[in-house]
Amino acid sequence: MRHSIAALALLVGSASVAQPQTCNMANAFTQPDQGGRSQVAVWKSSGTPALLFADTMNINTDGTRRSYSVDDFWGEKRALNNLCNAMSDGCAGLSSDQLMQRRIATQKAKAENWPAAGTAATKLSSSIIPFRDGKPCPEVDGFLVSATALHKRRIADACDIASYADALTVPAIVLPKRANRATPTRFEAAGAGIGDLAVLMNSEGKLAYAVVGDTGPATSLGEVSLALAADLTGRALPPASHQEVRGRGAFRGRGWQVGRTVTLVLPGTRDAADPYMTRERIDRDAAVAFARWGGAARLKACDAAYRNR
Numbered sequence: 001m002r003h004s005i006a007a008l009a010l011l012v013g014s015a016s017v018a019q020p021q022t023c024n025m026a027n028a029f030t031q032p033d034q035g036g037r038s039q040v041a042v043w044k045s046s047g048t049p050a051l052l053f054a055d056t057m058n059i060n061t062d063g064t065r066r067s068y069s070v071d072d073f074w075g076e077k078r079a080l081n082n083l084c085n086a087m088s089d090g091c092a093g094l095s096s097d098q099l100m101q102r103r104i105a106t107q108k109a110k111a112e113n114w115p116a117a118g119t120a121a122t123k124l125s126s127s128i129i130p131f132r133d134g135k136p137c138p139e140v141d142g143f144l145v146s147a148t149a150l151h152k153r154r155i156a157d158a159c160d161i162a163s164y165a166d167a168l169t170v171p172a173i174v175l176p177k178r179a180n181r182a183t184p185t186r187f188e189a190a191g192a193g194i195g196d197l198a199v200l201m202n203s204e205g206k207l208a209y210a211v212v213g214d215t216g217p218a219t220s221l222g223e224v225s226l227a228l229a230a231d232l233t234g235r236a237l238p239p240a241s242h243q244e245v246r247g248r249g250a251f252r253g254r255g256w257q258v259g260r261t262v263t264l265v266l267p268g269t270r271d272a273a274d275p276y277m278t279r280e281r282i283d284r285d286a287a288v289a290f291a292r293w294g295g296a297a298r299l300k301a302c303d304a305a306y307r308n309r
Contacts, residue, residue: 021294021301022298023298023305024045024046025043025044025046025050025052025302027044027309028042028043028186028190029190031176031187032176032218032221033220034219034220035220040053040055044190048266049190049191049266049267050264051190051192051264051265052262052263052264052306053221053262054260054261054262054303054307055222055260055263056257056259056261057222057223057229057258057259057261058223058224059223059224059225059226059229059257060167060213060214060223061080061146061225061242062081062128062147062167063147063164063166063167064146065141065143065166066080066141066143066168066238067080067086067144067167068081068083068146069083069142069143069144070106070144071107071142072241073103073106073107074242075243076241076242076243077241079241080238080239080245081146083106086128086129086146087125088124088125109121113135114135114136116134119135124136127147128146128147129144130158130159132158138159140161145161147164148164148165148167148213148214149213149214150165150211150212150276150277151164151165152164152275152277165213167213167226167227168225168226168237170227170277170279170282171208171210171211171231171279171282172211172212172224172225172227173198173200173211173212173213173224173228173263174212174213174215174223175187175194175212176215176216176217176218176220177218178218187265190267191268192267193212194212194213194215195211195212195270195272195275196211196265196266196268197209197210197211197269197286197289198263198264198266198286199264199290199299200224200228200261200263200264201262201296201300202233202259203259203261205300207296208232209282209283209287210224210282212270222261222263226238226245229258233258235256239256244256262302262303264290264293264302266289266290266293269285269289
């Protein structure tokens with residue numbers, strides 16, 4: 001009889017031990033990255049909707065008061081970005097002489113109060129540098145206003161920088177934009193969009209919560225705000241300039257790019273009426289949604305499965 005009781009106790013005890021978490025995600029699509037030179041697998045979960053991918057993370061500076069400067073065109077002094085990154089062609093394929101000419105043309109357009117022909121020649125993108133009456137918004141403290149797709153609904157003025165998600169304070173990720181306006185991205189087709197919450201995990205297992213705050217090139221993936229990069233790496237904000245962000249010149253080897261990071265996007269968690277723009281709301285609500293999905297144990301199981309795919 002004692003043996004039977006002992007065996008029963010052992011059985012009950014074994015049943016009470018938590019079973020290993022399983023991932024229960026499968027490949028949904030592949031996303032072009034690095035301008036189409038590579039492909040990143042994106043997984044989708046069963047049950048509570050979620051999308052997962054792993055990639056190195058570049059830096060998004062949009063929405064800050066120091067993102068782009070006509071005078072500090074290359075971001076060598078205080079600007080956190082190279083102004084070419086706010087142009088529709090990204091200055092792609094330009095020779096050194098052509099790059100210099102683009103800088104001169106942009107500075108000339110500003111000096112002449114942005115005449116139509118001169119402004120068109122700069123190729124400034126109005127989706128990155130908002131315009132008013134055909135001209136870039138008035139500068140704030142010597143910097144151009146830079147926009148983010150996530151913005152405060154109650155602020156109607158496109159030139160009000162307070163409307164946008166400041167990359168220095170809002171932990172945010174960037175998803176690819178549409179290649180053409182009529183065709184939704186694969187992320188959109190899977191339910192993910194601007195304002196949704198996300199969870200990221202670095203290579204050491206550190207977690208950080210975020211919001212989908214902006215869109216980037218259609219053929220690239222893996223970009224985080226400066227605030228989120230600081231969360232994932234422990235670095236102190238703000239960087240001195242674009243030179244530091246990219247790890248160039250005196251900052252060689254000390255750039256802000258984040259190594260391999262697992263990103264979990266939680267479709268349908270956006271708040272359209274009152275978008276997530278503060279760390280407190282993002283952390284609070286993302287933690288709840290993440291726990292509902294399966295939490296850290298499931299994310300680590302998915303990371304292991306993704307590595308071994």
